[in-house]
Amino acid sequence: MADDEKKRLEEAKKAKQAEIDRKRAEVRKRMEEASKAKKAKKGFMTPERKKKLRLLLRKKAAEELKKEQERKAAERRPIFEERCGNPKNVDDANEDTVKRVVKRLPDRFATLKMKVRLEYMLKGRYGDAHRNSQSRLRGKS
Numbered sequence: 001m002a003d004d005e006k007k008r009l010e011e012a013k014k015a016k017q018a019e020i021d022r023k024r025a026e027v028r029k030r031m032e033e034a035s036k037a038k039k040a041k042k043g044f045m046t047p048e049r050k051k052k053l054r055l056l057l058r059k060k061a062a063e064e065l066k067k068e069q070e071r072k073a074a075e076r077r078p079i080f081e082e083r084c085g086n087p088k089n090v091d092d093a094n095e096d097t098v099k100r101v102v103k104r105l106p107d108r109f110a111t112l113k114m115k116v117r118l119e120y121m122l123k124g125r126y127g128d129a130h131r132n133s134q135s136r137l138r139g140k141s
Helices: 002-042 047-084 095-138
Strands: none
Touching (some): 047 095
């Protein structure tokens, strides 16, 4: 009988210990879930939100860059047309029109070349004058 009683006591201890272990595991699980919930609520900028924000910022920057390039191209277009004239449409033109355009090209090229040389010379003169005035201001003359 003593053996049976010892076995029952041991089984009761084991059952009691198993119950305690189960409760500890349950409490530990609840604590982990609570800590995960706290961590999830802790920061406003989650990694997913940061990725989305970066993506949006890159898209916006690309759009702004594209708009800026279009604006600059629109600013340059009239200047090109003023300096070089409108392009001639020779694809749909007849042979006489093409010959006339080709005959005018050397004259046009010569005038543009003279214009560029003149601008280059003026830029050089004004650049030299500017550099000389700067050096005089610094006392290096």
